[in-house]
Amino acid sequence: MNTPPIRFHREWLPIFQDRVETDSGWANWDRFQLAIEAAKVTAVPEFDTLLCLDQLQGIEPLPHQIDVTKRVIQEMRGRAILADEVGLGKTIEAGLILKEYLIRGLVQKVLILVPSSLVLQWTRELNQKFQIPAVAQKKAWMWDKYDIVVASMDTAKRDPHREVVLSQPYDLLIVDEAHKLKNRRTKNWQFISEMQKKYCLLLTATPVQNEMEELYNLVSLLKPGQLGNESRFNKDYVAGKRLAKNEDQLRQEISRVLIRNRRKESNLPLTERIVQTIPIELTPEEKALYKGVSNFVRDRYSSANDLKSMLSLLVLQKEVCSSRDAVFLTLFKLFQKGNGEEASIPPEVNHLIQLLRAVTTSSKVEAAVDLISSIDDKVILFTEYRATQEMLMRALASKGIHAVPFRGGFNRNKKDYMMEIFQKRAQVMIATEAGGEGINLQFCHHIINYDMPWNPMRVEQRIGRVHRLGQKNDVHIYNFATIGTIEEHIIWLLHEKIALFESVIGELETILESLEKDTSLEKNLMDIMMKSKTDEEIRNQLSQIGARFQNAKEEHLQERAKKEELLWTK
């Protein structure tokens, strides 16, 4: 058997000779022993074991994640599409693979390209969970200076960065949200294709969104030729734009470069969701205010012609279900800007201000305080409005309940600090934002939806902060519904018709997109609320939306099942 080339590194020899000549710089016996022991500890004993698992603290990878790590390194040789469904921990898998390669000394220079909103989150996760010294790219000089850089694709592909990145060979390239590389005629695709890379991981939950060609393009980035050249691929595997042929063989070829785990099969320890609607009866003053504002909005809505004032009205209509303070703030802003002088406040607004003044208590706040006192455990409360948040902070403080605020506008440190206080000391977190990065609240399992976003994605994001991998308890979801208001209808739609709360709807975003082809769901809902004359009419229209949603979902599931067959390889 042929011996592969052997290379002796001799850089040490002149240094050693120098020590002999100058008779200085010698270690003693103990240090000599420590050096050898250290070398033995860091040496890699076998080709195909996983070393990273012994070197990690604070995370316990799930069986499917360990399995992915092994397969990518041992079978796929470090070039793979990680296509687990959302929420199964693709980031963890990529982190494990990176860690393993670092420990083995096979990887030094690493680039991680992610959407710009995720740069900091990725960096933090690699630092904290994996003790990997990754840095977020901020300045041009950082490309050279640091070995492990997290950057946004948009930055990297632009001048002057582009040239630097392309001139540098990377031992490992990781691309998150890699479905953005499905079109080979885009700058993104060409950029990744041009990069010099030894190992490469493409992360995406949706490797085929529409056409067969997308999959071909993704695979060709990793391993050009794995599916033949383009004409070969079309001839062998494509029966129609969205239709495959020779599926068994295609599946086999794909399985050499793509791994997909699905929720259903992964036996994930995901806990139950227990949903409860809390009906709230308004006081007569609150009812009057609600009616006043609704009438005001309705009047203006029919005559509003620009989008901006329509949006303000939409906000106002939602806010009146949240708190008096929120309404006040919006009204104030609306007329401060528009009219400048106090005298010119129109009489109908003045009327609203009268109604606002009459409201001295908040039924919703009282209900929140009562509920939180009865829970005796950590609670996260979501509201859409700053004014409501502040009002709740005050109300809870006056009852001696320790609560912390959380807002999108906080900087990273403040967010971390608030989360830490919530975890260690406070009973309640009052958050105005659910999306964004790095809010993981698995230690809490009570969610109050104090007011309900009209956009199902936002609701799903809220719940997703708490109900995710690592949550050990069943999650209680409390939806506040003020009786006789729009809120009640919205919750009815989301709960009864869309079934948003009970379980994770996979790929909700895609379903909504197909539903929102012409107008956004929110605009649609507003129209219904404004134009319907009776509650019954509202319910009818909402039922229709619900039915359309179910149809879109059904359709989406069917189409996905077809694609899934190709990707499902176990």
Next chain:
Amino acid sequence: MDQIALRNFTERYLEANGCRIMESTPSYLHTQLSIEADKDLVNRPYYWMYVEKMNLPANPLQLCFVFDPENPPEDRRAEYLFYGSPRFRQLLRSAQKQGKFVRLYQEPSGWSQFSSQSKGYTPWLSVHYLVSYVCDQKKDRVSSYGINLQTGQIKTDFADELHCFKWTLKLPEKRYTLSPRMTIQEAVGEIEYFLTEELTEEDHEWAEDAHKRLNEELEQVNAYFPDGAKQTDEQKSAKTARQRECIWQYHPRIEVDLVSAGLFYLENGLQNQ
């Protein structure tokens, strides 16, 4: 590496580096670093540059290492030390850096130290190599060799023999060193030759497999890009680049790096065995 072995290693490292142990409990260890250890374990090169340039009194840090994360000290900052933590990796690196080169004399043992007869010491070169088998995967071994600089005799697992004696930094009384008959460079060449022979005898199925994979990949590349004549310049360079990537990823090779090298002066016996 478990926490017991890790603590043992850490304590020995600190001792070998002149660090003071301020407090030691079953769950943690509080230490005053020496200047040398501070430079290796704490990332603050500018501080040290400043102190040295300005001739200021050095102020190395105190660190508190926790080995049992359930029971950290409550009254001070402490860091959890585990296999894989950045600090412990630094510690391993520092240990390797500082113990790389050594020159030691055998301490006279038993009756011989009372003998009035002077004795000659034979010089040996000891080398520890990290031998890495690399393709798209990797494994290492650490191996020890020794060569008698007078006779050229080579021994494997030389370190095991070194462990049989006590060692001192200074040449003991009534001892003198025999002069080597080969240069260090020649001796290293001999060991490299020896190791090459050893490697040639080994089974390199891993390398064959890697070669096979490499060839498969190159075939794919050929199938993917159009044939020579039809190629655009762009395609041509893309093809070359991709071929280079494949070779970079797979081509099997053996890399030999030094762990430590030492001159050992031994009484006798060894060369006669």
